[in-house]
Every structure is written in C-alpha cells, then in structure tokens.
Amino acid sequence: MTIALEGGPLSPEAVEEQRVADGKRVGRDPDTRSVSLLEQKRKVVSSSIDVPHARRSEEEVDMDKVTAAMVLTTLSTSPLVRSPPVKVNEGLSGSWKENGSAGPFTPSSNNSSGGYWSWSAPSDQSNPSTPSPPLSADSFKPFRVPSLGGVGSGPAGPEDPSLDEQDGSSLLFDEPIPRKRKNSMKVMFKCLWKNCGKVLSTAAGIQRHIRTIHLGRNCDSDCSDGEEDFYYTEIKLNTDSVADGLSSLSPVSPSVLSPPPPPPSPLPALSQLSDSHRPPQYSDTKEPHAGGTTPLSRSAPSALYLIHTDHAYQATAPVSIPSSSSNATGSPSTSFTPTNSSSFSISWQSPPVTFTGTTVSPSKSHGFGEQRSQTIAVLSSPPRATTALSRKVRGEGKKCRKVYGMENRDMWCTACRWKKACQRFTD
DNA sequence: GGTGCCGGGCG
DNA sequence: CGCCCGGCACC
Incomplete structure (x- = not known):
C-alpha cells in the first residue's frame, strides 16, 4: 500500500496529506473529517489499483479453476451438486468478483475445500464410466452430509442459505416444489435396435418385440434371458411441456448471481424429482421477464423426453432432451443408442439455448465462474425479490x-x- | 431530501 | 457485545 505509486510530479499523496492536516486542524467540522477520510480511502484504492499484476494473475487462475469446475459440473449434469455450493458461498462472500486481494489469493478455500469434493465428486459420480444411476433427489443427501462436515471450517458460515434447508423452517419455500406432475408423464419403451425405432407403451411389449423380431426367439417371456433389456430403453414423455425445466433456467441476470450459494439443481427439468428445492426467494417471484418461461412452454409444444435406460451402465443420468421444434436433438434415438452411452454429455449444451431463445446466450453463462451455480442462482435469483424478502x-x-x-x-x-x-x- | 434499518466496522 | 455509521430502499 505504501508503495510509491505516483509517477507524476504532483503526487496526489502530497496533496492529500495537506488536506488531511487541514482537516485535523479544523477537527470539529464533520465535513472536513469526512472529506479527509474519503481521501484516505481513495488513497488506498489507488494504490491497490497500481499493483494489479499479482492480483490479476491470481484472479485469472481462480477463474480458470472455477470455470473448469463449472464445466465439469455442467457436463456431469448431476442435479445433486446443490449442497456443495455452500462452501463456495463462503468464498464468495469474502471476495467474489475481484475485490479482496485476499479472496483470490486463497483459492484454496474456494476450490480445494469447497470446490474439492463438492464439484469434483459429483462429476465423478455422474461420470458415465461409473454407473451411478440414481442422481435423483436422494443422491443429494449423501453429499450434503460431507459438505457440512467439510464446511465446518468455514469461519463465517452464518447464513448459509443451503443450511437453513435443513429444517426448511427458515425457508418454507424450500420444499414446495419437489413433487411435480408425475401424472403428466407417459412412459414408453423404445427399441434401440439399429434401424428400429419401435416404441411401445409396455415393457412386455417391447421385450416381446425385441425377442421375436431382433433376437429371433419365439418362446414366450418366460424363456427370455433378459437380454432384451439391453435393447430397449424407457422413455418418459413429459406431456406437460417443458415449462418447469425452462423456468428454472430462464432468463439471466448475470450480475446478481454471485451469491449463488443456492444449491438448486441445475437442471431441474431432467430430474423432475429433485428439481429446485432452493427456490426460496424466487418462489414465485416473477422476474422481470415474466414471459421467460411461458413463452417457451408455449412455443415448445414438444414434450420433454426423459430417457432412462434400465441398465445403469448405459444410462448415465437421466437425460432430458428438450425436443423443441428447433432443437437439434430431435430424435432421442439418434443420440441414445445402447452402445454410445457417452453421448449423454452432448445433449447438455443444447438445452440452455433452447429455453432462452431470447438473449441468454450460452456463451454468456459460460463466462461466469462455476456457471452451474451461477445458472442456478439466476433462476433462483429474482433480482428484486431477494432484496424484497430480506429487506x-x-x-x-x-x-x-x-x-x-x-x-x-x-x-x-x-x-x-x-x-x-x-x-x-x-x- | 428525509426516514427506517441492514450490514458492517470498531473498541 | 455495545456503539456507531455507510448505504440502500422506500417515501
């Protein structure tokens, strides 16, 4: 701080000093006092500005890490990541954007502790290689526990939004959404056999179809060895429009995101089970873009497909493919073949584009650290609502x-x- | 511009 | 903690 920063002849410092002295003399006068204080502050600021190097790089590094983390998360698509953000939150509070030199400096808190298992773990879980089918609501629980423990270190974790979740007492908004329209779901069974896209409404039917048509077996179901299971997939057709999924993702208010601790699941849509428990504030909040979700739902006549394979290894996480008219991933069959389970990751990117046809450019979301939570934050952050509630x-x-x-x-x-x-x- | 008060800083 | 203030939302 005390570094000489001025390069000019008339160093601001000198001037300031004088002023300060003056202020002292006058002392009594509040005005002067405040002025001097201001100036002092200014000094600080300027000095800090002068030494950008270190900070810059730090920041960048931090960003990278975060970005990476978020990317992973996104890819993983695991809805459960919710809890982890908690710790992140802490980091955020201290130094989000670029303020505290301290913040960026200690990426450890951010990444190693909080980010560590919070981000990476989930991604691993959802990793295609390892069969971890259940990404459902339950899954998040386990994670939470660790999060709490690890988080313990948090010096000031006073108001951990995610924490209050525990009781749900503080925020009653928490739970409301879990159970969604299950009824509107139609389950279909799709034959995955090459060049055969047959879809039947019953498992038995599809099994028989596979057995007889593709496996060339004539015997009845009892003689099946279960092999058919490998050749068909369960498709959940959400007749309800994609509204909710979209809604959560909706518009974007980048700035407000910073306090994204809210651990809502990123893509509530896919796992309609977990969905956003964290909708606290934005419970109903209508964000400025009232249309946000609605237009979408309206425009997207398409149903949302939830594809689920019976076999864990081939089904990564439940993937939701918004098959909007415009959407590229129109036919699930293409992307989901029994063989290339890895394809799951692909579909992820598209969704964002879909719902926010308006402005939310995917790129934008990327820009932010840990887009995941960011995104979430967005959804959950009703720009004004938050303040309204709190204030x-x-x-x-x-x-x-x-x-x-x-x-x-x-x-x-x-x-x-x-x-x-x-x-x-x-x- | 005044007011109520949250979020923070300081001792 | 008590004390105080910056600053913000509201009026």
Missing part, C-alpha cells in the same frame, strides 16, 4: 426519530439510536 418493507408507524426528533436523540430507543429497527414503536 423489510419498513414500518410505517412513527418511530423514535420522528416522535422525538433529532434533538432528543437521547430519548430514542437504543435500536433507533443504533440505526436499527425500532424496538419501541414496532409495527
């Missing part, structure tokens, strides 16, 4: 200040004196 509407009754006036400040209740919520004239 009291403000009581309209007369308060100490009004009643007694500034001159009788000593008569105010302490709260008022402290500029806190009035305790005497509560509404």
Whole structure:
C-alpha cells in the first residue's frame, strides 16, 4: 500500500496529506473529517489499483479453476451438486468478483475445500464410466452430509442459505416444489435396435418385440434371458411441456448471481424429482421477464423426453432432451443408442439455448465462474425479490426519530439510536 | 431530501 | 457485545 505509486510530479499523496492536516486542524467540522477520510480511502484504492499484476494473475487462475469446475459440473449434469455450493458461498462472500486481494489469493478455500469434493465428486459420480444411476433427489443427501462436515471450517458460515434447508423452517419455500406432475408423464419403451425405432407403451411389449423380431426367439417371456433389456430403453414423455425445466433456467441476470450459494439443481427439468428445492426467494417471484418461461412452454409444444435406460451402465443420468421444434436433438434415438452411452454429455449444451431463445446466450453463462451455480442462482435469483424478502418493507408507524426528533436523540430507543429497527414503536 | 434499518466496522 | 455509521430502499 505504501508503495510509491505516483509517477507524476504532483503526487496526489502530497496533496492529500495537506488536506488531511487541514482537516485535523479544523477537527470539529464533520465535513472536513469526512472529506479527509474519503481521501484516505481513495488513497488506498489507488494504490491497490497500481499493483494489479499479482492480483490479476491470481484472479485469472481462480477463474480458470472455477470455470473448469463449472464445466465439469455442467457436463456431469448431476442435479445433486446443490449442497456443495455452500462452501463456495463462503468464498464468495469474502471476495467474489475481484475485490479482496485476499479472496483470490486463497483459492484454496474456494476450490480445494469447497470446490474439492463438492464439484469434483459429483462429476465423478455422474461420470458415465461409473454407473451411478440414481442422481435423483436422494443422491443429494449423501453429499450434503460431507459438505457440512467439510464446511465446518468455514469461519463465517452464518447464513448459509443451503443450511437453513435443513429444517426448511427458515425457508418454507424450500420444499414446495419437489413433487411435480408425475401424472403428466407417459412412459414408453423404445427399441434401440439399429434401424428400429419401435416404441411401445409396455415393457412386455417391447421385450416381446425385441425377442421375436431382433433376437429371433419365439418362446414366450418366460424363456427370455433378459437380454432384451439391453435393447430397449424407457422413455418418459413429459406431456406437460417443458415449462418447469425452462423456468428454472430462464432468463439471466448475470450480475446478481454471485451469491449463488443456492444449491438448486441445475437442471431441474431432467430430474423432475429433485428439481429446485432452493427456490426460496424466487418462489414465485416473477422476474422481470415474466414471459421467460411461458413463452417457451408455449412455443415448445414438444414434450420433454426423459430417457432412462434400465441398465445403469448405459444410462448415465437421466437425460432430458428438450425436443423443441428447433432443437437439434430431435430424435432421442439418434443420440441414445445402447452402445454410445457417452453421448449423454452432448445433449447438455443444447438445452440452455433452447429455453432462452431470447438473449441468454450460452456463451454468456459460460463466462461466469462455476456457471452451474451461477445458472442456478439466476433462476433462483429474482433480482428484486431477494432484496424484497430480506429487506423489510419498513414500518410505517412513527418511530423514535420522528416522535422525538433529532434533538432528543437521547430519548430514542437504543435500536433507533443504533440505526436499527425500532424496538419501541414496532409495527 | 428525509426516514427506517441492514450490514458492517470498531473498541 | 455495545456503539456507531455507510448505504440502500422506500417515501
């Protein structure tokens, strides 16, 4: 800080010093005092600006890590990542954008501790190579536990949004959404045999189809060895429009995202089970783009397909393919062949594009660190709503200040004196 | 511009 | 903690 930063002849410092001195002399005058303070502050700022090198690089590194993490997450598509963000949150609070030199400096907190298992673990789980079919709601639980423990280190984890989840008491909004329309789901069975896209409404039917048509067996179901299972997949057809899925992803308000601790599942749509428990604030909040979701749902007559294979290894996570008219991944059959299970990752990117046909360019979302949570944040962050909730509407009754006036400040209740919520004239 | 008060800083 | 203030949302 004290580094000489000025290169110019008239160093601001000198001037400032003078002023400060002046202020001291006058002392009494609040104005001067404040001014001097301001100047001092300024000094600090300028100095900090002058030494960008270290910070810059740090930042970048940090960013990279984060980015990587987010990419992984995205790819993994695991809906369960929710809990982990908690720790991240902590990091964020301290230094998100680029402020605290301290923040960026200690990526460890951010990445190693919080990010570590939170991000990487999930991705592993969802990794295609390892069969971990259940990415459903349950899965997140296990994760949570570790998260809490690991997080323990958090110095100031006071208001961990995700934590309150525990009881759900604080935020009743938490749970509301879990159970969605299951009813609107239609389950179909699709034959995965090459060049055969037969879809039947019953497992038995598809099995028989495979057995007889593709396997050339005539015997009845009892003589089957179960091989058929490998050649068909279960398709869940969401007749309900993709609304919810989209809604969660909806618009974008990049800036507000920073406090994305909210661990909602990124793609609620795919796993309609877990969906966003974290919709707390944005519970209903209508964000500015009211149309956000609706237009989509409307425009996308297409149903949302949830593809699920019976075999864990071939089914990565439940993948949702929004088959909107425009969407490239129109036919599930193409992308999902029994053989190339790896394809699952592909579909991921498209969704974002779909729903936000408007402005949310995929690229944009990428830009942010840990887009995952970011995205989430977005969804959950009702720009204004958050503040609205947190901030009291403000009581309209007369308060100490009004009643007694500034001159009788000593008569105010302490709260008022402290500029806190009035305790005497509560509404 | 005034007011209520949250979020923070300081001792 | 108590005390105070910056700053913000609301009026």
